[in-house]
Amino acid sequence: MGGLVGLGLCLALCCSVVAGSAVPARLQGGRSRCAGRLELLFAGTWGSVCAEGWDPAAARVLCRQLACGRPRFVPAPCGSTAAGAPPVVLRQVQCTGQEPALEHCILQPGHPSPCPMDRVAAVECEDPFQLRLVGGPGRCAGRLEVNHAGQWGTVCDDGWSGTNAAVVCRELSCGAAGKVGDLPRGRPRFGPGAGRIWLDDVRCRGQEGTLRDCAHRMWGRHDCTHQEDVGVVCQDA
Structure with missing residues (x-):
């Protein structure tokens, strides 16, 4: 039509x-x-x-x-x-x-x-959604950060899953999601970030083309510290 x-x-x-x-x-x-x-x-x-x-x-x-x-x-x-x-x-x-x-x-x-x-x-x-992985060996592994309102911030690991990681890796064209590893809680593999913690309780179904479309708390609402900043490792790391 x-x-x-x-x-x-x-x-x-x-x-x-x-x-x-x-x-x-x-x-x-x-x-x-x-x-x-x-x-x-x-x-x-x-x-x-x-x-x-x-x-x-x-x-x-x-x-x-x-x-x-x-x-x-x-x-x-x-x-x-x-x-x-x-x-x-x-x-x-x-x-x-x-x-x-x-x-x-x-x-x-x-x-x-x-x-x-x-x-x-x-x-x-809203401005275009951006995300990146920093503090790792390359652009396909590291601490997850997202840009909101022109400012980069981190994502809390509360409720984080392999499905969420798969959406991130796909959005970054980094292949499938790998394993961050079994880390003691409170010890981020790629180090704690700084500034804002933008996202918490992220829940993806797996079909989303971007992390922006996954369910999450309101931007900036969380009960976390930077010791809970999530890291992601993709297969192309």
Whole structure:
């Protein structure tokens, strides 16, 4: 259906997009590339999207398309990000939230003139999720650290499992998970970290493509010390 919708949109807007092609998107006017007002590229020109119908489901799709994290919030359409917005090129976007990109949603061009220029779609996504293994012999073995809010921190070993480690190794393209070894509790193999302990009680099912999608406590909520920082060893270490 996405291809047919894309073709109908192309005809309605007299643009050069062909059926099934991607619709380039970006966020402008925010603090980073993952925050701001939504702009789409049609016929070589960037345009805004009316906020009518713009909701958390559509925001999730856009954040996924831009390789950003989950939506933090959807700003009011007349907020500061609307300043300097280009002309509206799309009347409405309707998504279920499961689509891989906006072109797979229902795009309704309509006539943009009823949409006030200060009511354009915007979203603030989390920054891209990052993780790393440090203190080991290479990038595929070490103390697990994750980047949140621009700051690296550690992960507590409470509830840690081989399934969790497998998700980490897969995300880092380091092969399957190996064994950290039977270590006395309170003696991290790769040494204690410093600064924030970002994650605790991480629970993965094993099918996740990223540790971000595993269940865990709220960011920064824990009952641990750095003596419980978890280490991971992958087969490609």
